[in-house]
Amino acid sequence: MGARSPAVRTTGLSKRFGKSVALTHLDLVVAPGTICGFLGPNGAGKTTAIKLLAGLYRPTAGSVEVLGHDVASARDRVQASIGYLPGDFTGYADQSGRRFLRLLAQLRGGVDDSFVAHLAERLEVDLERRIGTLSRGNRQKIGIIQAFMNQAPLLLLDEPTSGLDPLMQREFHLMLHEARDRGQTVLLSSHVLSEVAEVADDVAILREGSLLDLRSMADLRCGLSRRVELRFGDDVPAAAIRQVAGVHNLEVLGLTARLDLTGEAAELLRAVLPYDLRDVQIHDTELADVFLGYYTQEAPRAHDLPQGTVGSAPHPARLG
Structure with a gap:
Protein backbone atom coordinates (compact mmCIF):
# COMPACT_ATOMS: atom_id res chain seq x y z
CA MET A 1 0.00 0.00 0.00
CA GLY A 2 1.42 3.39 -1.03
CA ALA A 3 2.06 6.12 1.48
CA ARG A 4 -1.15 7.95 0.57
CA SER A 5 -3.29 4.95 -0.39
CA PRO A 6 -6.63 4.83 1.41
CA ALA A 7 -6.97 2.61 4.43
CA VAL A 8 -10.53 1.80 3.33
CA ARG A 9 -12.28 2.17 0.00
CA THR A 10 -15.77 0.95 -0.85
CA THR A 11 -17.42 1.37 -4.24
CA GLY A 12 -21.15 0.88 -4.73
CA LEU A 13 -21.19 -1.37 -1.69
CA SER A 14 -24.59 -2.94 -1.04
CA LYS A 15 -25.89 -5.74 1.15
CA ARG A 16 -29.26 -7.46 1.18
CA PHE A 17 -30.57 -10.16 3.46
CA GLY A 18 -33.35 -11.71 1.42
CA LYS A 19 -35.72 -8.86 0.61
CA SER A 20 -34.31 -6.65 3.36
CA VAL A 21 -31.84 -3.96 2.28
CA ALA A 22 -29.18 -3.38 4.95
CA LEU A 23 -26.79 -1.18 2.98
CA THR A 24 -27.07 0.45 -0.41
CA HIS A 25 -24.51 2.05 -2.74
CA LEU A 26 -21.94 2.97 -0.08
CA ASP A 27 -19.03 4.90 -1.60
CA LEU A 28 -16.54 5.57 1.19
CA VAL A 29 -12.85 6.43 1.31
CA VAL A 30 -11.03 6.67 4.64
CA ALA A 31 -7.58 8.23 4.75
CA PRO A 32 -4.85 6.41 6.70
CA GLY A 33 -4.01 7.59 10.19
CA THR A 34 -7.46 9.06 10.88
CA ILE A 35 -10.45 8.26 13.08
CA CYS A 36 -13.67 7.93 11.12
CA GLY A 37 -17.01 7.60 12.88
CA PHE A 38 -20.06 5.83 11.48
CA LEU A 39 -22.94 7.72 13.07
CA GLY A 40 -26.56 6.70 12.90
CA PRO A 41 -29.49 5.20 14.80
CA ASN A 42 -30.05 1.48 15.19
CA GLY A 43 -30.74 -0.09 11.81
CA ALA A 44 -28.80 2.56 9.89
CA GLY A 45 -26.36 0.01 8.43
CA LYS A 46 -23.33 0.69 10.62
CA THR A 47 -22.79 -2.89 11.79
CA THR A 48 -23.37 -4.28 8.31
CA ALA A 49 -20.77 -1.91 6.87
CA ILE A 50 -18.18 -2.87 9.47
CA LYS A 51 -18.76 -6.61 8.95
CA LEU A 52 -18.34 -6.14 5.21
CA LEU A 53 -15.03 -4.34 5.83
CA ALA A 54 -13.92 -7.16 8.14
CA GLY A 55 -14.74 -9.79 5.52
CA LEU A 56 -17.45 -11.36 7.66
CA TYR A 57 -20.18 -10.68 5.09
CA ARG A 58 -20.02 -10.99 1.33
CA PRO A 59 -21.42 -7.96 -0.47
CA THR A 60 -24.50 -8.30 -2.62
CA ALA A 61 -22.98 -5.71 -4.95
CA GLY A 62 -19.97 -3.44 -5.07
CA SER A 63 -16.42 -3.85 -3.81
CA VAL A 64 -14.44 -3.43 -0.59
CA GLU A 65 -10.74 -2.60 -0.42
CA VAL A 66 -8.93 -2.60 2.93
CA LEU A 67 -5.28 -1.59 3.32
CA GLY A 68 -4.80 -1.89 -0.43
CA HIS A 69 -6.28 -5.40 -0.68
CA ASP A 70 -9.57 -6.52 -2.15
CA VAL A 71 -11.44 -8.19 0.70
CA ALA A 72 -13.12 -10.73 -1.59
CA SER A 73 -9.82 -12.12 -2.92
CA ALA A 74 -7.51 -11.49 0.07
CA ARG A 75 -9.83 -12.09 3.01
CA ASP A 76 -7.28 -13.89 5.22
CA ARG A 77 -4.63 -11.26 4.62
CA VAL A 78 -7.06 -8.47 5.44
CA GLN A 79 -8.29 -10.15 8.62
CA ALA A 80 -4.69 -10.59 9.78
CA SER A 81 -4.21 -6.83 9.45
CA ILE A 82 -7.20 -5.57 11.42
CA GLY A 83 -8.30 -5.35 15.02
CA TYR A 84 -12.02 -6.05 15.17
CA LEU A 85 -14.48 -5.55 18.01
CA PRO A 86 -17.98 -6.86 17.24
CA GLY A 87 -20.98 -5.12 18.68
CA ASP A 88 -22.11 -8.35 20.33
CA PHE A 89 -18.75 -9.37 21.84
CA THR A 90 -19.02 -12.04 24.56
CA GLY A 91 -15.74 -14.01 24.49
CA TYR A 92 -15.51 -17.56 25.87
CA ALA A 93 -17.48 -17.67 29.11
CA ASP A 94 -15.57 -20.60 30.64
CA GLN A 95 -12.10 -19.14 30.07
CA SER A 96 -10.25 -16.47 32.01
CA GLY A 97 -9.60 -13.21 30.23
CA ARG A 98 -5.89 -13.99 30.16
CA ARG A 99 -6.31 -17.44 28.62
CA PHE A 100 -8.76 -16.11 26.05
CA LEU A 101 -6.37 -13.34 25.02
CA ARG A 102 -3.42 -15.75 24.83
CA LEU A 103 -5.42 -18.04 22.56
CA LEU A 104 -6.19 -15.16 20.21
CA ALA A 105 -2.57 -14.01 20.38
CA GLN A 106 -1.39 -17.45 19.24
CA LEU A 107 -3.84 -17.41 16.34
CA ARG A 108 -2.51 -14.01 15.32
CA GLY A 109 1.14 -15.01 15.48
CA GLY A 110 1.88 -13.58 18.92
CA VAL A 111 1.52 -10.20 20.60
CA ASP A 112 3.50 -8.15 23.12
CA ASP A 113 2.45 -9.46 26.56
CA SER A 114 3.57 -6.24 28.22
CA PHE A 115 1.24 -4.25 25.97
CA VAL A 116 -1.66 -6.53 26.92
CA ALA A 117 -0.85 -5.98 30.60
CA HIS A 118 -0.69 -2.23 29.97
CA LEU A 119 -4.14 -2.23 28.35
CA ALA A 120 -5.64 -4.31 31.18
CA GLU A 121 -4.21 -1.92 33.76
CA ARG A 122 -5.57 1.13 31.97
CA LEU A 123 -9.01 -0.40 31.63
CA GLU A 124 -8.95 -1.75 35.20
CA VAL A 125 -10.00 -5.29 34.34
CA ASP A 126 -8.95 -8.51 36.12
CA LEU A 127 -7.67 -10.95 33.51
CA GLU A 128 -7.66 -13.88 35.96
CA ARG A 129 -11.45 -14.03 36.26
CA ARG A 130 -13.55 -16.18 33.95
CA ILE A 131 -15.21 -14.07 31.30
CA GLY A 132 -18.61 -15.52 32.12
CA THR A 133 -18.42 -14.05 35.64
CA LEU A 134 -17.61 -10.52 34.47
CA SER A 135 -20.04 -7.63 34.25
CA ARG A 136 -21.06 -6.40 30.83
CA GLY A 137 -18.66 -3.48 31.08
CA ASN A 138 -15.70 -5.69 32.02
CA ARG A 139 -16.49 -8.14 29.22
CA GLN A 140 -16.43 -5.19 26.87
CA LYS A 141 -12.98 -4.28 28.18
CA ILE A 142 -11.73 -7.76 27.24
CA GLY A 143 -13.14 -7.16 23.77
CA ILE A 144 -11.35 -3.83 23.51
CA ILE A 145 -8.05 -5.40 24.59
CA GLN A 146 -8.27 -8.17 21.99
CA ALA A 147 -8.94 -5.57 19.27
CA PHE A 148 -6.02 -3.34 20.31
CA MET A 149 -3.41 -5.87 21.43
CA ASN A 150 -1.78 -6.67 18.09
CA GLN A 151 -1.60 -2.95 17.17
CA ALA A 152 -3.13 -3.62 13.76
CA PRO A 153 -2.97 -0.96 11.03
CA LEU A 154 -6.78 -0.77 11.00
CA LEU A 155 -9.20 -0.95 13.94
CA LEU A 156 -12.87 -1.74 13.21
CA LEU A 157 -14.88 -1.08 16.36
CA ASP A 158 -18.65 -1.60 16.57
CA GLU A 159 -20.23 0.39 19.44
CA PRO A 160 -16.97 0.09 21.43
CA THR A 161 -18.04 2.00 24.56
CA SER A 162 -21.21 -0.01 25.13
CA GLY A 163 -21.35 -0.88 28.84
CA LEU A 164 -18.42 1.32 29.86
CA ASP A 165 -18.82 3.89 32.62
CA PRO A 166 -17.93 7.55 31.85
CA LEU A 167 -14.41 7.29 33.29
CA MET A 168 -13.61 4.25 31.19
CA GLN A 169 -15.13 5.90 28.13
CA ARG A 170 -12.72 8.79 28.58
CA GLU A 171 -9.78 6.40 28.95
CA PHE A 172 -10.88 4.57 25.82
CA HIS A 173 -11.06 7.84 23.90
CA LEU A 174 -7.45 8.53 24.92
CA MET A 175 -6.52 5.08 23.60
CA LEU A 176 -8.11 5.93 20.26
CA HIS A 177 -6.13 9.14 19.94
CA GLU A 178 -2.92 7.32 20.85
CA ALA A 179 -3.64 4.68 18.20
CA ARG A 180 -4.12 7.40 15.61
CA ASP A 181 -0.88 9.07 16.71
CA ARG A 182 0.89 5.74 16.10
CA GLY A 183 -0.38 5.84 12.53
CA GLN A 184 -3.26 3.40 12.95
CA THR A 185 -6.58 4.04 11.24
CA VAL A 186 -9.75 3.70 13.30
CA LEU A 187 -13.27 3.19 12.03
CA LEU A 188 -15.86 3.06 14.79
CA SER A 189 -19.62 2.93 14.79
CA SER A 190 -21.77 4.70 17.34
CA HIS A 191 -25.25 6.06 17.85
CA VAL A 192 -23.85 8.45 20.49
CA LEU A 193 -23.25 11.87 18.95
CA SER A 194 -21.03 13.17 21.75
CA GLU A 195 -18.64 10.24 21.34
CA VAL A 196 -18.20 10.72 17.61
CA ALA A 197 -17.86 14.49 18.01
CA GLU A 198 -15.15 14.04 20.66
CA VAL A 199 -12.94 11.44 18.99
CA ALA A 200 -13.54 11.45 15.24
CA ASP A 201 -11.62 13.36 12.60
CA ASP A 202 -14.29 12.51 10.05
CA VAL A 203 -17.88 11.36 10.17
CA ALA A 204 -20.05 9.27 7.85
CA ILE A 205 -23.73 9.78 8.63
CA LEU A 206 -25.95 6.81 7.81
CA ARG A 207 -29.69 6.39 7.73
CA GLU A 208 -31.69 3.35 6.60
CA GLY A 209 -28.67 1.83 4.88
CA SER A 210 -27.68 4.92 2.92
CA LEU A 211 -24.88 7.43 3.34
CA LEU A 212 -26.42 10.86 3.95
CA ASP A 213 -23.26 12.86 4.39
CA LEU A 214 -19.52 12.41 4.58
CA ARG A 215 -17.20 15.13 5.84
CA SER A 216 -14.55 16.10 8.34
CA MET A 217 -15.61 17.21 11.81
CA ALA A 218 -13.58 20.40 11.31
CA ASP A 219 -15.53 21.17 8.14
CA LEU A 220 -18.80 20.39 9.89
CA ARG A 221 -18.01 22.70 12.80
CA CYS A 222 -16.82 25.45 10.48
CA GLY A 223 -20.12 25.28 8.60
CA LEU A 224 -22.26 25.65 11.71
CA THR A 285 -25.70 26.04 17.17
CA GLU A 286 -25.26 22.70 18.92
CA LEU A 287 -23.79 19.88 16.86
CA ALA A 288 -26.66 17.77 18.15
CA ASP A 289 -29.13 20.00 16.34
CA VAL A 290 -27.19 19.61 13.10
CA PHE A 291 -27.06 15.83 13.31
CA LEU A 292 -30.69 15.53 14.36
CA GLY A 293 -31.59 17.44 11.23
CA TYR A 294 -30.39 14.51 9.15
CA TYR A 295 -32.97 12.25 10.77
CA THR A 296 -35.96 14.58 11.02
CA GLN A 297 -36.21 15.66 7.40
CA GLU A 298 -36.44 13.99 4.04
CA ALA A 299 -32.90 13.67 2.79
CA PRO A 300 -31.54 12.54 -0.57
CA ARG A 301 -29.96 9.12 -0.72
CA ALA A 302 -26.19 8.93 -0.86
CA HIS A 303 -26.12 7.46 -4.38
CA ASP A 304 -27.85 10.63 -5.60
CA LEU A 305 -25.09 12.79 -4.10
CA PRO A 306 -21.52 13.53 -5.25
CA GLN A 307 -19.15 11.40 -3.19
CA GLY A 308 -15.85 12.49 -1.66
CA THR A 309 -12.87 11.25 0.27
CA VAL A 310 -12.97 11.32 4.05
CA GLY A 311 -9.92 12.89 5.62
CA SER A 312 -8.57 14.67 2.56
CA ALA A 313 -11.47 15.31 0.23
CA PRO A 314 -11.87 18.71 -1.38
CA HIS A 315 -15.50 17.88 -2.18
CA PRO A 316 -17.10 15.65 0.46
CA ALA A 317 -20.64 14.47 -0.06
CA ARG A 318 -23.05 17.07 1.22
CA LEU A 319 -26.74 17.63 1.63
CA GLY A 320 -28.46 20.45 -0.12
Whole structure:
Protein backbone atom coordinates (compact mmCIF):
# COMPACT_ATOMS: atom_id res chain seq x y z
CA MET A 1 0.00 0.00 0.00
CA GLY A 2 1.42 3.39 -1.03
CA ALA A 3 2.06 6.12 1.48
CA ARG A 4 -1.15 7.95 0.57
CA SER A 5 -3.29 4.95 -0.39
CA PRO A 6 -6.63 4.83 1.41
CA ALA A 7 -6.97 2.61 4.43
CA VAL A 8 -10.53 1.80 3.33
CA ARG A 9 -12.28 2.17 0.00
CA THR A 10 -15.77 0.95 -0.85
CA THR A 11 -17.42 1.37 -4.24
CA GLY A 12 -21.15 0.88 -4.73
CA LEU A 13 -21.19 -1.37 -1.69
CA SER A 14 -24.59 -2.94 -1.04
CA LYS A 15 -25.89 -5.74 1.15
CA ARG A 16 -29.26 -7.46 1.18
CA PHE A 17 -30.57 -10.16 3.46
CA GLY A 18 -33.35 -11.71 1.42
CA LYS A 19 -35.72 -8.86 0.61
CA SER A 20 -34.31 -6.65 3.36
CA VAL A 21 -31.84 -3.96 2.28
CA ALA A 22 -29.18 -3.38 4.95
CA LEU A 23 -26.79 -1.18 2.98
CA THR A 24 -27.07 0.45 -0.41
CA HIS A 25 -24.51 2.05 -2.74
CA LEU A 26 -21.94 2.97 -0.08
CA ASP A 27 -19.03 4.90 -1.60
CA LEU A 28 -16.54 5.57 1.19
CA VAL A 29 -12.85 6.43 1.31
CA VAL A 30 -11.03 6.67 4.64
CA ALA A 31 -7.58 8.23 4.75
CA PRO A 32 -4.85 6.41 6.70
CA GLY A 33 -4.01 7.59 10.19
CA THR A 34 -7.46 9.06 10.88
CA ILE A 35 -10.45 8.26 13.08
CA CYS A 36 -13.67 7.93 11.12
CA GLY A 37 -17.01 7.60 12.88
CA PHE A 38 -20.06 5.83 11.48
CA LEU A 39 -22.94 7.72 13.07
CA GLY A 40 -26.56 6.70 12.90
CA PRO A 41 -29.49 5.20 14.80
CA ASN A 42 -30.05 1.48 15.19
CA GLY A 43 -30.74 -0.09 11.81
CA ALA A 44 -28.80 2.56 9.89
CA GLY A 45 -26.36 0.01 8.43
CA LYS A 46 -23.33 0.69 10.62
CA THR A 47 -22.79 -2.89 11.79
CA THR A 48 -23.37 -4.28 8.31
CA ALA A 49 -20.77 -1.91 6.87
CA ILE A 50 -18.18 -2.87 9.47
CA LYS A 51 -18.76 -6.61 8.95
CA LEU A 52 -18.34 -6.14 5.21
CA LEU A 53 -15.03 -4.34 5.83
CA ALA A 54 -13.92 -7.16 8.14
CA GLY A 55 -14.74 -9.79 5.52
CA LEU A 56 -17.45 -11.36 7.66
CA TYR A 57 -20.18 -10.68 5.09
CA ARG A 58 -20.02 -10.99 1.33
CA PRO A 59 -21.42 -7.96 -0.47
CA THR A 60 -24.50 -8.30 -2.62
CA ALA A 61 -22.98 -5.71 -4.95
CA GLY A 62 -19.97 -3.44 -5.07
CA SER A 63 -16.42 -3.85 -3.81
CA VAL A 64 -14.44 -3.43 -0.59
CA GLU A 65 -10.74 -2.60 -0.42
CA VAL A 66 -8.93 -2.60 2.93
CA LEU A 67 -5.28 -1.59 3.32
CA GLY A 68 -4.80 -1.89 -0.43
CA HIS A 69 -6.28 -5.40 -0.68
CA ASP A 70 -9.57 -6.52 -2.15
CA VAL A 71 -11.44 -8.19 0.70
CA ALA A 72 -13.12 -10.73 -1.59
CA SER A 73 -9.82 -12.12 -2.92
CA ALA A 74 -7.51 -11.49 0.07
CA ARG A 75 -9.83 -12.09 3.01
CA ASP A 76 -7.28 -13.89 5.22
CA ARG A 77 -4.63 -11.26 4.62
CA VAL A 78 -7.06 -8.47 5.44
CA GLN A 79 -8.29 -10.15 8.62
CA ALA A 80 -4.69 -10.59 9.78
CA SER A 81 -4.21 -6.83 9.45
CA ILE A 82 -7.20 -5.57 11.42
CA GLY A 83 -8.30 -5.35 15.02
CA TYR A 84 -12.02 -6.05 15.17
CA LEU A 85 -14.48 -5.55 18.01
CA PRO A 86 -17.98 -6.86 17.24
CA GLY A 87 -20.98 -5.12 18.68
CA ASP A 88 -22.11 -8.35 20.33
CA PHE A 89 -18.75 -9.37 21.84
CA THR A 90 -19.02 -12.04 24.56
CA GLY A 91 -15.74 -14.01 24.49
CA TYR A 92 -15.51 -17.56 25.87
CA ALA A 93 -17.48 -17.67 29.11
CA ASP A 94 -15.57 -20.60 30.64
CA GLN A 95 -12.10 -19.14 30.07
CA SER A 96 -10.25 -16.47 32.01
CA GLY A 97 -9.60 -13.21 30.23
CA ARG A 98 -5.89 -13.99 30.16
CA ARG A 99 -6.31 -17.44 28.62
CA PHE A 100 -8.76 -16.11 26.05
CA LEU A 101 -6.37 -13.34 25.02
CA ARG A 102 -3.42 -15.75 24.83
CA LEU A 103 -5.42 -18.04 22.56
CA LEU A 104 -6.19 -15.16 20.21
CA ALA A 105 -2.57 -14.01 20.38
CA GLN A 106 -1.39 -17.45 19.24
CA LEU A 107 -3.84 -17.41 16.34
CA ARG A 108 -2.51 -14.01 15.32
CA GLY A 109 1.14 -15.01 15.48
CA GLY A 110 1.88 -13.58 18.92
CA VAL A 111 1.52 -10.20 20.60
CA ASP A 112 3.50 -8.15 23.12
CA ASP A 113 2.45 -9.46 26.56
CA SER A 114 3.57 -6.24 28.22
CA PHE A 115 1.24 -4.25 25.97
CA VAL A 116 -1.66 -6.53 26.92
CA ALA A 117 -0.85 -5.98 30.60
CA HIS A 118 -0.69 -2.23 29.97
CA LEU A 119 -4.14 -2.23 28.35
CA ALA A 120 -5.64 -4.31 31.18
CA GLU A 121 -4.21 -1.92 33.76
CA ARG A 122 -5.57 1.13 31.97
CA LEU A 123 -9.01 -0.40 31.63
CA GLU A 124 -8.95 -1.75 35.20
CA VAL A 125 -10.00 -5.29 34.34
CA ASP A 126 -8.95 -8.51 36.12
CA LEU A 127 -7.67 -10.95 33.51
CA GLU A 128 -7.66 -13.88 35.96
CA ARG A 129 -11.45 -14.03 36.26
CA ARG A 130 -13.55 -16.18 33.95
CA ILE A 131 -15.21 -14.07 31.30
CA GLY A 132 -18.61 -15.52 32.12
CA THR A 133 -18.42 -14.05 35.64
CA LEU A 134 -17.61 -10.52 34.47
CA SER A 135 -20.04 -7.63 34.25
CA ARG A 136 -21.06 -6.40 30.83
CA GLY A 137 -18.66 -3.48 31.08
CA ASN A 138 -15.70 -5.69 32.02
CA ARG A 139 -16.49 -8.14 29.22
CA GLN A 140 -16.43 -5.19 26.87
CA LYS A 141 -12.98 -4.28 28.18
CA ILE A 142 -11.73 -7.76 27.24
CA GLY A 143 -13.14 -7.16 23.77
CA ILE A 144 -11.35 -3.83 23.51
CA ILE A 145 -8.05 -5.40 24.59
CA GLN A 146 -8.27 -8.17 21.99
CA ALA A 147 -8.94 -5.57 19.27
CA PHE A 148 -6.02 -3.34 20.31
CA MET A 149 -3.41 -5.87 21.43
CA ASN A 150 -1.78 -6.67 18.09
CA GLN A 151 -1.60 -2.95 17.17
CA ALA A 152 -3.13 -3.62 13.76
CA PRO A 153 -2.97 -0.96 11.03
CA LEU A 154 -6.78 -0.77 11.00
CA LEU A 155 -9.20 -0.95 13.94
CA LEU A 156 -12.87 -1.74 13.21
CA LEU A 157 -14.88 -1.08 16.36
CA ASP A 158 -18.65 -1.60 16.57
CA GLU A 159 -20.23 0.39 19.44
CA PRO A 160 -16.97 0.09 21.43
CA THR A 161 -18.04 2.00 24.56
CA SER A 162 -21.21 -0.01 25.13
CA GLY A 163 -21.35 -0.88 28.84
CA LEU A 164 -18.42 1.32 29.86
CA ASP A 165 -18.82 3.89 32.62
CA PRO A 166 -17.93 7.55 31.85
CA LEU A 167 -14.41 7.29 33.29
CA MET A 168 -13.61 4.25 31.19
CA GLN A 169 -15.13 5.90 28.13
CA ARG A 170 -12.72 8.79 28.58
CA GLU A 171 -9.78 6.40 28.95
CA PHE A 172 -10.88 4.57 25.82
CA HIS A 173 -11.06 7.84 23.90
CA LEU A 174 -7.45 8.53 24.92
CA MET A 175 -6.52 5.08 23.60
CA LEU A 176 -8.11 5.93 20.26
CA HIS A 177 -6.13 9.14 19.94
CA GLU A 178 -2.92 7.32 20.85
CA ALA A 179 -3.64 4.68 18.20
CA ARG A 180 -4.12 7.40 15.61
CA ASP A 181 -0.88 9.07 16.71
CA ARG A 182 0.89 5.74 16.10
CA GLY A 183 -0.38 5.84 12.53
CA GLN A 184 -3.26 3.40 12.95
CA THR A 185 -6.58 4.04 11.24
CA VAL A 186 -9.75 3.70 13.30
CA LEU A 187 -13.27 3.19 12.03
CA LEU A 188 -15.86 3.06 14.79
CA SER A 189 -19.62 2.93 14.79
CA SER A 190 -21.77 4.70 17.34
CA HIS A 191 -25.25 6.06 17.85
CA VAL A 192 -23.85 8.45 20.49
CA LEU A 193 -23.25 11.87 18.95
CA SER A 194 -21.03 13.17 21.75
CA GLU A 195 -18.64 10.24 21.34
CA VAL A 196 -18.20 10.72 17.61
CA ALA A 197 -17.86 14.49 18.01
CA GLU A 198 -15.15 14.04 20.66
CA VAL A 199 -12.94 11.44 18.99
CA ALA A 200 -13.54 11.45 15.24
CA ASP A 201 -11.62 13.36 12.60
CA ASP A 202 -14.29 12.51 10.05
CA VAL A 203 -17.88 11.36 10.17
CA ALA A 204 -20.05 9.27 7.85
CA ILE A 205 -23.73 9.78 8.63
CA LEU A 206 -25.95 6.81 7.81
CA ARG A 207 -29.69 6.39 7.73
CA GLU A 208 -31.69 3.35 6.60
CA GLY A 209 -28.67 1.83 4.88
CA SER A 210 -27.68 4.92 2.92
CA LEU A 211 -24.88 7.43 3.34
CA LEU A 212 -26.42 10.86 3.95
CA ASP A 213 -23.26 12.86 4.39
CA LEU A 214 -19.52 12.41 4.58
CA ARG A 215 -17.20 15.13 5.84
CA SER A 216 -14.55 16.10 8.34
CA MET A 217 -15.61 17.21 11.81
CA ALA A 218 -13.58 20.40 11.31
CA ASP A 219 -15.53 21.17 8.14
CA LEU A 220 -18.80 20.39 9.89
CA ARG A 221 -18.01 22.70 12.80
CA CYS A 222 -16.82 25.45 10.48
CA GLY A 223 -20.12 25.28 8.60
CA LEU A 224 -22.26 25.65 11.71
CA SER A 225 -24.46 28.72 11.76
CA ARG A 226 -24.82 30.86 14.87
CA ARG A 227 -27.78 32.93 15.98
CA VAL A 228 -26.68 36.55 16.43
CA GLU A 229 -28.61 39.37 18.06
CA LEU A 230 -27.40 42.96 17.65
CA ARG A 231 -28.96 45.84 19.60
CA PHE A 232 -28.43 49.42 18.42
CA GLY A 233 -29.08 52.84 19.95
CA ASP A 234 -30.35 54.12 16.62
CA ASP A 235 -31.76 52.65 13.41
CA VAL A 236 -30.52 49.17 12.50
CA PRO A 237 -28.03 49.36 9.56
CA ALA A 238 -29.79 46.56 7.69
CA ALA A 239 -28.14 47.29 4.33
CA ALA A 240 -24.64 47.07 5.83
CA ILE A 241 -25.50 43.83 7.63
CA ARG A 242 -26.90 42.20 4.48
CA GLN A 243 -23.62 42.83 2.64
CA VAL A 244 -21.66 40.68 5.10
CA ALA A 245 -20.80 37.22 3.79
CA GLY A 246 -22.47 34.44 5.74
CA VAL A 247 -25.47 36.45 6.96
CA HIS A 248 -28.83 34.71 6.57
CA ASN A 249 -32.40 35.20 7.77
CA LEU A 250 -32.01 38.82 8.89
CA GLU A 251 -34.91 40.13 10.97
CA VAL A 252 -35.24 43.72 12.19
CA LEU A 253 -37.39 44.30 15.26
CA GLY A 254 -37.24 47.94 16.31
CA LEU A 255 -33.63 48.65 17.27
CA THR A 256 -32.65 44.97 17.29
CA ALA A 257 -31.33 42.82 14.43
CA ARG A 258 -31.49 39.03 14.58
CA LEU A 259 -29.74 36.83 12.05
CA ASP A 260 -28.05 33.52 11.35
CA LEU A 261 -24.31 33.71 10.69
CA THR A 262 -22.10 31.10 9.06
CA GLY A 263 -18.37 31.50 9.61
CA GLU A 264 -16.46 34.03 11.69
CA ALA A 265 -18.13 36.99 13.39
CA ALA A 266 -15.22 39.42 12.85
CA GLU A 267 -16.45 40.70 9.47
CA LEU A 268 -19.95 41.28 10.83
CA LEU A 269 -18.62 43.21 13.81
CA ARG A 270 -16.41 45.37 11.59
CA ALA A 271 -19.45 46.21 9.48
CA VAL A 272 -21.63 47.34 12.40
CA LEU A 273 -19.07 48.98 14.72
CA PRO A 274 -19.32 52.38 12.92
CA TYR A 275 -22.97 52.47 13.96
CA ASP A 276 -24.44 52.95 17.43
CA LEU A 277 -23.97 49.32 18.51
CA ARG A 278 -25.01 48.77 22.13
CA ASP A 279 -25.02 44.98 22.64
CA VAL A 280 -24.07 41.74 20.88
CA GLN A 281 -25.24 38.22 21.72
CA ILE A 282 -23.98 35.18 19.81
CA HIS A 283 -25.49 31.74 20.37
CA ASP A 284 -23.68 28.71 18.92
CA THR A 285 -25.70 26.04 17.17
CA GLU A 286 -25.26 22.70 18.92
CA LEU A 287 -23.79 19.88 16.86
CA ALA A 288 -26.66 17.77 18.15
CA ASP A 289 -29.13 20.00 16.34
CA VAL A 290 -27.19 19.61 13.10
CA PHE A 291 -27.06 15.83 13.31
CA LEU A 292 -30.69 15.53 14.36
CA GLY A 293 -31.59 17.44 11.23
CA TYR A 294 -30.39 14.51 9.15
CA TYR A 295 -32.97 12.25 10.77
CA THR A 296 -35.96 14.58 11.02
CA GLN A 297 -36.21 15.66 7.40
CA GLU A 298 -36.44 13.99 4.04
CA ALA A 299 -32.90 13.67 2.79
CA PRO A 300 -31.54 12.54 -0.57
CA ARG A 301 -29.96 9.12 -0.72
CA ALA A 302 -26.19 8.93 -0.86
CA HIS A 303 -26.12 7.46 -4.38
CA ASP A 304 -27.85 10.63 -5.60
CA LEU A 305 -25.09 12.79 -4.10
CA PRO A 306 -21.52 13.53 -5.25
CA GLN A 307 -19.15 11.40 -3.19
CA GLY A 308 -15.85 12.49 -1.66
CA THR A 309 -12.87 11.25 0.27
CA VAL A 310 -12.97 11.32 4.05
CA GLY A 311 -9.92 12.89 5.62
CA SER A 312 -8.57 14.67 2.56
CA ALA A 313 -11.47 15.31 0.23
CA PRO A 314 -11.87 18.71 -1.38
CA HIS A 315 -15.50 17.88 -2.18
CA PRO A 316 -17.10 15.65 0.46
CA ALA A 317 -20.64 14.47 -0.06
CA ARG A 318 -23.05 17.07 1.22
CA LEU A 319 -26.74 17.63 1.63
CA GLY A 320 -28.46 20.45 -0.12
